[in-house]
Amino acid sequence: MGEPPGRTERREAGGTAAAAEEYRWTQLPPELLPLVYKKLPDSADFVRFRTVCRAWRDAAPVSDPPPQLPWVVERRGSAFQARAHFRFYSPSSGRTYSVRGYGGRSWLVVGGACQEHLVTTVDLSTTALYNPLTGDRLALPPAPYPQWRHGVVHVVADAGRWLVVNTSTKTRHFGYCRPGDTKWSLVDGRHDMRHRAYHGGRFYVNTNAQETLVIDASTGAVDSVLPPPPRSAGGGGVSCSDYLVESRGKLIRAVLFPRDGVVAASAEDYYVNVYQLEEGQGGKAAAWAKVESVGDRVLFFDKHGHGFSLEPNDAAELRRDCVYFMHEKRTWLDAGEYRFLCRYSMEDGEVDRVVSLPDTFGDTWVVPGLCPSE
Template identity: 35%
Template sequence: MDGPLPLATTPTPDWTMLPPELLQTIATKLPDISDFVKFRAVCTTWRSSARVSHPPPQLPWFLEEPDYLPYFKSNLRFYSLFSGKIHTIHSPNSSGDWLWGPAHDYIVMFNVAAPSSQFSLLNPLTGRKVLLPFLDITRLLPIWVGPDPIESREPVVFASLLADSRTRILALYQPVAREWVVIEEPCSYPVRCHYFNGMFYVDGEGNGDTKVINTVTRKVVHVVPPPPEDDYECNAIMGMTYLVQSGSDILRVVLHYNGRLEVPDYHFHIHRLDLQSGNGEEPRWVKISSIGDQILFLDEHNGFSLSCRDYSGLRRNSIYVIKSYQAMHDPSLSSLCRYDIEEARSEPLNCPFVKGGIWIVPSLR
């Protein structure tokens, strides 16, 4: 037969026929929730293999602070560290409110137009909003929100100075009982706090002490003096203290930065709380040079920790921090950087948002 032979055609694979167990394996390897959503949108088979009730561990997004403080609009902008993309999500329930974090799944909302202090939890991706019981405070400082505070037993923690500026409160919302545990203390200093296993860990005494308070008895069980490294001093150096849970440890993370530089240079002192239980020694902070497989995410007020064993694409034993600073030409800028704990070195990262904001672990629940 004369003439060219016909070209062989390659059959188009039917991706809907992939085995469900393979699809489930692929779905668990998607650490950015936008990829997880796109995966579910391919077809019915893929959607049934990537259940919303069992999503893969998600890497944090950064929620942009609004241009006009303190109110957010209905369109929220997020930046993904993993993909480097900006996601704009229409969230009408957030319009006109303060949004507080950092948070897992749900952000704390405060409606400033309400006749009383109205707080609620909002999942900005799904739009689900849950009103919290009344809490009589109007000024918030740090807030900590545990993973999935609606369906799980993880609490929501507020810390605040009251209007008299001489009294602080620690407020613990318990989702199961749907009630607040409120502890009042005389104090005139801003407070940093964290909650873990029935205990408040509270910084902000002015003298650097950390109180450990039992949330059931509401009594102070330990007063831990500051570590000697707190005497770190240098011209133009400013500091900020965070209390963060990392695995089963409570960490005291002190940020030092030079605010006179065009791009701040960050350094951290990290200590682990050693309660010395059972041997009669006093509780103390122990300086550490590694957090192992953990990664810390810090913003202007608070932070949380994740294990890099659950993720890919981010560096272990690191701190990702976003912090406002005052440059000579603009007093309200923010920088995003990664701090390598082992090398004691900070590295600026690209961030398209000029203003600050909060970390959130996105969720479809």
């Protein structure tokens, strides 16, 4: 049966108009496209930008996403709670995203070559390194010990490759593995080990006494013990948090203190001392040296003492020479909590609340990435 008169003409006219509209978008000067997508608030908008047409997709490689604040991950439930989806909150756009997960549980993985990944488990022993934005997945060796379900897992850089570190929150010892390993290397050590970082083939582990253990990653032996860092004048208070991070080939330690030396009632009541590891030369032992600036870098830390170093950018409010940390406080009046992403300026010592975070989100972060693992 033939089509009614005029239907074919209207359909062709509509198709011609759509084609003409798409043609106009593809004719934008290529040099303008990066100026546009670099202003987008987060990775989700960047993905939509790349679907407009082939010219826009070619001008916006996945390796060059717009600058943004790291996303905060929904706080996990119990050790055996199944999780079909991961939920993320983007401070830059104020949006919440739900991404289909893999396995029953997840831990955030930050830092190094795989800072956009999670470690997930199918059961209490089968694990994988998983990128929730691309679905890319890499198998890991079976869990190193029963305390795995109580562990805190993160990834660090190792000569351009990833290295997964799992810490037992019960016994304080940790295990680590590299690509191709069939089992975890375990570091039993002392039971007062806290935050750690990987640098130059060694683990640097802070203790409860604020000393730093230097552990050879190939043998697990303690090579040396660094004394606590020197405190600035008037900084005799008890530290609230002690962070370690590698930044441009340097090992940095940031210690958060309450200004009155006792307790901080608000985020503005904190100050940060930053130290850099000075390697021993001429017979001198390695030691922490206080620095007044981190230069053209941004230090970003989560609630577990893990951190990463980012480049500053105006679009994401990441200012140079600043330390970003999370502050939370429980209010007994309404039995709730509030938390903020805070920014400490090394230049003037001031603390700003950058953004308020949703109540169900907090303590760990992810830098969104669309590139698959190598």
